[in-house]
Amino acid sequence: MPIYTQETTLRVAKRYNNTKRPYLLVNPLQAKHLPVSPSEALSMMKTLGHLLCQKYPNTKLVIGFAETATAIGAAVATCFPDPCIYIHTTRESMPDVQNWVLFSEEHSHAVEQKLCAETLGVWFHLSDTILFVEDEISTGKTLINMVQKLKQQFPVLSEKKLVAASILNRVSPENITKMEDAGIQCEYLVKLPQVDYSEMVSHIQVSEANPTEYIEPHLICETLSELELYDPRKGVNTKTYTQNCLQIAQEFCSHYTTSLPYGASVLVLGTEECMYPALILGDYLEQSDNHLSVRCHATTRSPIGISQMEGYPITSGHKIMSFYETERNTYLYNLQHYDAVIVVTDSLGTHIQAMGSFLSAIKPYHIPTLFWLQGGRHVWYI
Numbered sequence: 024m025p026i027y028t029q030e031t032t033l034r035v036a037k038r039y040n041n042t043k044r045p046y047l048l049v050n051p052l053q054a055k056h057l058p059v060s061p062s063e064a065l066s067m068m069k070t071l072g073h074l075l076c077q078k079y080p081n082t083k084l085v086i087g088f089a090e091t092a093t094a095i096g097a098a099v100a101t102c103f104p105d106p107c108i109y110i111h112t113t114r115e116s117m118p119d120v121q122n123w124v125l126f127s128e129e130h131s132h133a134v135e136q137k138l139c140a141e142t143l144g145v146w147f148h149l150s151d152t153i154l155f156v157e158d159e160i161s162t163g164k165t166l167i168n169m170v171q172k173l174k175q176q177f178p179v180l181s182e183k184k185l186v187a188a189s190i191l192n193r194v195s196p197e198n199i200t201k202m203e204d205a206g207i208q209c210e211y212l213v214k215l216p217q218v219d220y221s222e223m224v225s226h227i228q229v230s231e232a233n234p235t236e237y238i239e240p241h242l243i244c245e246t247l248s249e250l251e252l253y254d255p256r257k258g259v260n261t262k263t264y265t266q267n268c269l270q271i272a273q274e275f276c277s278h279y280t281t282s283l284p285y286g287a288s289v290l291v292l293g294t295e296e297c298m299y300p301a302l303i304l305g306d307y308l309e310q311s312d313n314h315l316s317v318r319c320h321a322t323t324r325s326p327i328g329i330s331q332m333e334g335y336p337i338t339s340g341h342k343i344m345s346f347y348e349t350e351r352n353t354y355l356y357n358l359q360h361y362d363a364v365i366v367v368t369d370s371l372g373t374h375i376q377a378m379g380s381f382l383s384a385i386k387p388y389h390i391p392t393l394f395w396l397q398g399g400r401h402v403w404y405i
Contacts, residue, residue: 025070027052027212032067032190034336037224039231039326046220047327048159049336050190054302055091055158056327056356057336058290058318061305067190068095071212072102075154075188078210080104082186083150085261087111088157088165089136090323093255094298095190096156100261108146110258112136113296114324115347117256124176126169138169139257140176146258147177152184159191160209163202170205181206191215229328232340232354235383240375242395242403248274252300252369252399268303271399276307279394279402280363286314287362293321294346294368295353300399301367318361322346322353341384344377346370355384363392371398378403 034049036056051057054064075082082103087096089112100109114136122140147153155166166187174180185207192211194202202209253259253267283289289308293301298321305319322343329340337356345351347370364385366378378395385393395403 024073025066027067027070027190029213029215032213033215035220035223036335036337037227037229037328037330039229039328041326044221046224047325048191048220050158051336053091053158053190054094054293054298054319055321055323056325058320058357058359060309061291061302061317061319062309064094064319065098065302065306067212068098069102071095071188071190072099074212075099075186075210076102079152079154079184079186081151082154083107084146085109085154085156086138087255088155089113090296090298092156092158093296094293094302095158097255097261097264097299098302099154099156099188101265103261105260105262107261108258109255109261109264110139111255111296112138113256115256115296120257124169124172126165126172138173142258143173144177144179147179147183150183152186153180155185155187155207157187157189160187160189160194160211163187163194163198163207163209166207167202167205170207184208186210193217227328227330227332227335229330232326232329232342232356234342235344235380237376237379238382238386240378240382240405242375242378242405244401244403247271247278247396247400247402250274250399254369255299256296265303267399268300269307271300271396272304272307275304275396275402276311279404280308280311283313283315283363283392286316288316288360289318290361290364291317291319292355292364292366293319294366294370295322295324297321297367297369300369304365304367304396320357322355324351324353326354327356343384344374344380346374346377347372349374349376358385358388360388361390363394364390365394365396367396369398
């Protein structure tokens with residue numbers, strides 16, 4: 024089993040104009056802010072999953088946190104025997120869902136989070152252990168807020184073993200005690216020391232990500248198949264969800280990537296909370312006979328400062344229109360030239376404006392081939 028350390032999993036960036044928490048812990052293996060081999064990202068996530076499966080083999084419910092831990096939670100859930108349910112929190116509007124548990128992530132750029140509660144009561148009864156998965160846990164306050172809200176609506180949760188798992192953990196002994204008092208145990212891959220990260224980034228001069236203009240996208244749209252990408256915001260059987268992502272990846276590749284040259288460089292880009300399907304597609308491409316050089320990361324709502332200072336992780340950035348809400352900005356960091364880019368999104372709206380904004384961002388990198396895989400069913404391309 025691979026061993027992960029602070030050196031391999033931690034870079035420190037400065038948030039842009041965030042007074043609540045001026046720093047951001049960036050994991051270069053997470054496939055969120057920085058491009059990375061999808062197999063390396065999945066290996067790290069599944070290492071955490073195997074550790075947890077050994078300790079809590081009767082887990083039947085895994086809850087991931089949006090937006091940065093959606094893929095981690097899904098990959099962790101695959102390590103448990105079927106049936107295991109995976110669901111993640113969201114910040115998206117979902118009019119067809121009536122029952123939500125609302126809670127706050129107070130330090131975040133987007134404070135309000137919610138968890139679909141339509142079937143939670145049933146799933147809580149079926150699992151001895153409830154596993155909450157984050158990318159990093161700093162104080163445990165968000166988890167305590169969430170668990171308090173959940174217990175109010177679902178008293179059965181007080182009878183369950185609650186586990187907070189993360190790649191990185193820097194919870195102080197005092198806050199560990201607070202979590203234990205709330206009935207929450209901590210598990211992690213890497214324990215970080217108590218360091219003042221705010222002070223660490225205080226001297227760094229950063230700039231905002233570059234704004235983008237609109238480029239009229241002349242796109243061809245085709246229907247890939249009758250498949251639809253399942254939505255883990257409502258809860259999914261983990262095995263079925265992974266098979267769904269893989270089937271879509273296979274279908275897409277059989278139609279659209281066979282002409283890529285041997286050894287071509289490919290970026291598979293997820294959108295905001297939609298990260299796991301992009302990793303599954305990226306991993307499938309990486310294992311192809313064409314020996315493609317594949318990288319994955321994702322757009323994010325998080326505004327991070329840009330700096331050319333030696334050792335600083337975020338060296339370039341673009342502010343683009345969200346694929347989910349056209350009035351919302353999202354960000355894309357550390358772009359570079361690729362032979363092809365595949366955008367993977369579960370947004371069902373036809374956001375041509377967002378694609379036009381994205382085209383503006385990638386224009387300086389002279390990328391000849393672009394695909395937009397939408398909802399598992401539709402493919403747009405130039």
